[in-house]
Amino acid sequence: RSRTGGTSPGSMAALNPINLGSGRTATTVTTGHDHTCAILDESAVKCWGPGTNGRLGQDSTATVGAAPGSMAALPAIDLGVPLTVRLVADARWVAPGEAIDYELTVVNETALPMTGVTVADTDVPDCDGPLGNLASGATSVVECSDATTVADLGAHEHTATVDSDQATPTASNPLTVAVAHPYAIEEVAGASSHTCAVVDTGAVVCFGSNSLGTLGLGNATPLGDQSDDLILPPTVDLGTGRHATSIATGGGHSCAVLDDGSLKCWGFGGNGRTGYGNEDTIGDGAGEMGDALPAVDLGIGRTATIVDAGSASAHTCALLDDGGVKCWGLGGARLGQGNTQDIGNASGEMGDALPEIDLGTGRTATTLDVGSGHACSILDDGALKCWGESYSGQLGLGTNAARGYQPAEMGDALAAVDLGTGRTAVAVATGGAHTCAILDNADLKCWGENYQGQLGLGDTDHRGDNAGEMGDNLPAVPLGTGRTAVAVSAGQSHTCAVLDDGSVKCWGLGYQGQLGHGATTTLGDQGHEIGNALPTVNLGAGRTAIAVATGQSYTCAVLDNGRLKCWGEGGAKLGQGSVTSIGDAPGEMAALEPIELIGSPGPPVLSVEVTASPTTVVAGQAFDVDVTITNSGLATA
Numbered sequence: 001r002s003r004t005g006g007t008s009p010g011s012m013a014a015l016n017p018i019n020l021g022s023g024r025t026a027t028t029v030t031t032g033h034d035h036t037c038a039i040l041d042e043s044a045v046k047c048w049g050p051g052t053n054g055r056l057g058q059d060s061t062a063t064v065g066a067a068p069g070s071m072a073a074l075p076a077i078d079l080g081v082p083l084t085v086r087l088v089a090d091a092r093w094v095a096p097g098e099a100i101d102y103e104l105t106v107v108n109e110t111a112l113p114m115t116g117v118t119v120a121d122t123d124v125p126d127c128d129g130p131l132g133n134l135a136s137g138a139t140s141v142v143e144c145s146d147a148t149t150v151a152d153l154g155a156h157e158h159t160a161t162v163d164s165d166q167a168t169p170t171a172s173n174p175l176t177v178a179v180a181h182p183y184a185i186e187e188v189a190g191a192s193s194h195t196c197a198v199v200d201t202g203a204v205v206c207f208g209s210n211s212l213g214t215l216g217l218g219n220a221t222p223l224g225d226q227s228d229d230l231i232l233p234p235t236v237d238l239g240t241g242r243h244a245t246s247i248a249t250g251g252g253h254s255c256a257v258l259d260d261g262s263l264k265c266w267g268f269g270g271n272g273r274t275g276y277g278n279e280d281t282i283g284d285g286a287g288e289m290g291d292a293l294p295a296v297d298l299g300i301g302r303t304a305t306i307v308d309a310g311s312a313s314a315h316t317c318a319l320l321d322d323g324g325v326k327c328w329g330l331g332g333a334r335l336g337q338g339n340t341q342d343i344g345n346a347s348g349e350m351g352d353a354l355p356e357i358d359l360g361t362g363r364t365a366t367t368l369d370v371g372s373g374h375a376c377s378i379l380d381d382g383a384l385k386c387w388g389e390s391y392s393g394q395l396g397l398g399t400n401a402a403r404g405y406q407p408a409e410m411g412d413a414l415a416a417v418d419l420g421t422g423r424t425a426v427a428v429a430t431g432g433a434h435t436c437a438i439l440d441n442a443d444l445k446c447w448g449e450n451y452q453g454q455l456g457l458g459d460t461d462h463r464g465d466n467a468g469e470m471g472d473n474l475p476a477v478p479l480g481t482g483r484t485a486v487a488v489s490a491g492q493s494h495t496c497a498v499l500d501d502g503s504v505k506c507w508g509l510g511y512q513g514q515l516g517h518g519a520t521t522t523l524g525d526q527g528h529e530i531g532n533a534l535p536t537v538n539l540g541a542g543r544t545a546i547a548v549a550t551g552q553s554y555t556c557a558v559l560d561n562g563r564l565k566c567w568g569e570g571g572a573k574l575g576q577g578s579v580t581s582i583g584d585a586p587g588e589m590a591a592l593e594p595i596e597l598i599g600s601p602g603p604p605v606l607s608v609e610v611t612a613s614p615t616t617v618v619a620g621q622a623f624d625v626d627v628t629i630t631n632s633g634l635a636t637a
Helices: none
Strands: 026-031 036-040 045-048 083-089 099-108 114-120 129-134 139-147 154-158 161-163 175-179 185-190 194-199 204-208 244-249 253-258 263-267 304-308 315-320 325-329 365-370 374-379 384-388 425-430 434-439 444-448 485-490 494-499 504-508 545-550 554-559 564-568 606-613 624-631
Touching: 083 161, 083 175, 099 114, 099 129, 129 139, 185 244, 185 545, 185 554, 185 564, 194 244, 194 253, 204 244, 244 304, 253 304, 253 315, 304 365, 315 365, 325 365, 325 374, 365 425, 374 425, 374 434, 384 425, 434 485, 434 494, 444 485, 485 545, 494 545, 494 554
Parallel strands: 425 485
Antiparallel strands: 026 036, 036 045, 083 099, 099 139, 114 129, 114 161, 154 175, 185 194, 194 204, 244 253, 253 263, 304 315, 315 325, 365 374, 374 384, 425 434, 434 444, 485 494, 494 504, 545 554, 554 564, 606 624
16 A cells, blocks of 8 residues: 555556566455555465564564565465375285275365366376366365286385476375285284284284383384284394294293294393393394394203293293203293292303203103293103193192192103093193193193183183092083184183184183173183084184184184284284274174285295297207296295
């Protein structure tokens, strides 16, 4: 506004245009009491005059336009991005050779129409091209797709850039999609707050709580409670060229047997449970894993074949290559050394200084399972021996007296569990205070604590803590007409079995959904709940299980297609991208998808084809032979 300009002849002709910026023109001008604003041809807005109360939108109260050069230097008001550009995909991962479908959404956030809107400089194929014009507030959606090949393996970050006649190019959000295969699970172990799996490449993937380096990733960040955590997840660094053959999870720690028979442990080292002669926490800081992590000293020339630790236990046991068993960590009968001392928390306690557990004259172990306070081994003759705490009869010896506190309690003095006339064991599982064994006749027998029906016998009576309760007097768990168990796992207070038809049944404490029945009720403590009345877990349409693993209050099953499902007490340990319990409400199991544990394509998969041309020759005639080798898996030299 001017009080004097334009009152004399020729003054308007001599009036200079306002400097709106190089090449810029105005489409709309408005004036206030003592300031002016213009909408420019590119939809930007500039204001000048007194800056009282911030009216010029420049984050100051300074006057603009009164001093030479102030208009040329005047920036446009920051009104935000004139275009909203968002890219989404219909999947977070695809297998090589599959197509990814994208949707690109463009919104005109300005007060003016935009012309010449075009998708440009995009790395998402089939998104290029004009969108035309966009009215103020209008939205346009472009459908895009991207075909993949084996060469595209890995994580791919996509963006799309949108341009218009009025706005500077605007980039979309970065969107990462993995081109990979689901890992096939070879073995899984559950604990109280974390889960570890050996996958088909021999790598170890752990997820769940990680405050003590339990996941072995060199940090203390949990994994599995966010939606994309297990798509191309970090794997445990076991050392150069090393992979795992056996995995165990315990009370804040994890261990793996490697392909060379060595054993490595990480996480919380309290009581010496990691076996490194100290109580240090390992795996929560950089530089602690991989080649920097030594193997546990098992003795000169000794290697491990199996490692195990109870879901909430403070000790670890290993089955050695000579059939011996060694245990270390929290002292007591559970270590089977005839004393109460912690082992593995001070130097000089491991290696040849730690004797193998005395299993009896000439006897060796073929397998091993560790519970919270006890452990069991099947011996080379099929007999089953258990040691440790027995306050509920979990050792199956007809008493609640522990075995392993005193030297005279082990070796030939430790009786085998009476499984029935002529019966031997082929598999064993130890839980919080109960034990189950699959026998050579496919019967499943369980004994020990039974407050929650975890023995599956239709009552709450303990078994094995009094004389006359074992052997032929101990009934087999009724699993349903014609059904037998092929695998069993015992949690803190629940039990699960894979049956001969691939179905899974669980019983015992169910308050967190660990039984997978869509409720929190306890099953197995009443007669009408067992046998045919005990429902199978809904694993998904057409799916069966090949293995089951119980944590303290949750359960995981390896499916027939190699995928993994976990249910029960919520947390990152379920790998579902949330901390919500699963299996405690109707419909949750039917809706439960396998864990999105997506990684590399697996080991090298080579196919070889030989062709000849021509296919028929006479003597002395040459022919050409072509050999075609295709690797549809990991790269190999």
